[in-house]
Amino acid sequence: MRSGNAEWILWNEPPPVEYRGGAVAIGNFDGVHRGHAELVRVLRESGRPAIAVSFDPHPLQLLAPERFLPELTTPSDRAVFLRECGADGVCFLKTTPELLKLAPTEFFQRIVREGFSARAVVEGFNFRFGRNRTGDIDLLRRLCHEAGLTFRLVPPVELEGRPVSSSRVRETLVAGQVEEARRLLGRPYHVRGKVGTGARRGRQLGFPTANLEAIPTLIPGDGVYAVLATWNGRSAVGAAHIGPAPTFREQERRVEVHLLDFVGDLYGEELTIRFLRQIRPTRRFADAAELAEQLRCDVEEVRRVAREEPS
DSSP, X not given: OEETTEEEEOTTSOOOGGGSSSEEEESXXXXXXXXXXXXXXXXXXXXXXXXXXXXXXXXXXXXXGGGOOOOSSOHHHHHHHHHHHTOSEEEEEEOOHHHHTOOHHHHIIIIIIIITOOSEEEEETXXXXXXXXXXXXXXXXXXXXXXXXXXXXXXXXXXXXXXXXXXXXXXXXXXTOHHHHHHHHTSOOEEEEEEEOOOOHHHHHTOOOXXXXXOOSOOOOSEEEEEEEEETTEEEEEEEEEEEEGGGTEEEEEEEEEETTOOSOOTTXXXXXXXXXXXXXXXXXXXXXXXXXXXXXXXXXXXXXXXXXXX
């Protein structure tokens, strides 16, 4: 099934003909960070079409749902980013118990050889495949050699002496370090949600907010952030607050965005916010008046950050 920038297929059905006979890279590609971008670059060098193969849902949701954490990207966004990196096609295998039970050699034969008719395979240094992730790079290299396929291993991309990885991106976001996450990703991190009805306290303070609900991806750590919001073909700079409302003794974690110089109704709209910089941590204020004064300072800081953004 084609949807937007990608194909979704069962593991035992053939992909579209234009996805066959080229170079293949398989992985979760969560976040599509700089390391993934380098892998796609090598993939394009290794053969055309250059096909990125991923999984939906994430295998951990079936194998150990109690360990599963929100992903950095939705599958549809992942497909967009992989294509922007240069992939000719993105294909998601629908994750099923049967797929997860395939032994590494069977996975290679059924998916890589028979399914995609690959002529080349490109993978990162930590790639694992097959039942219980028992297949490793050494086995994959041997299977490719025996089948007459080109195999290329992509070493890790490092920043400040550490490999760029999805887990590293996740760590920085949980810590609220959105600028560091931006360096690792090569673009600002974003979340997307539907605007719902909040407590309307922001409006009473003179700073109305859009309250984002049903966000499917990882939400950064608590704090106030300078963001760029987009919706329905429009955009605005904003100040986003993530976390509880300790001034009002509320513990529920929310994502609220005040759009600068915007007047209008956003209820029901799908809003995307891209994180530019953390302005300050979340903290409790003595009263609403002290909070309102701090919000005025936050807005001025957000304006300054926005002026420094490249056009």
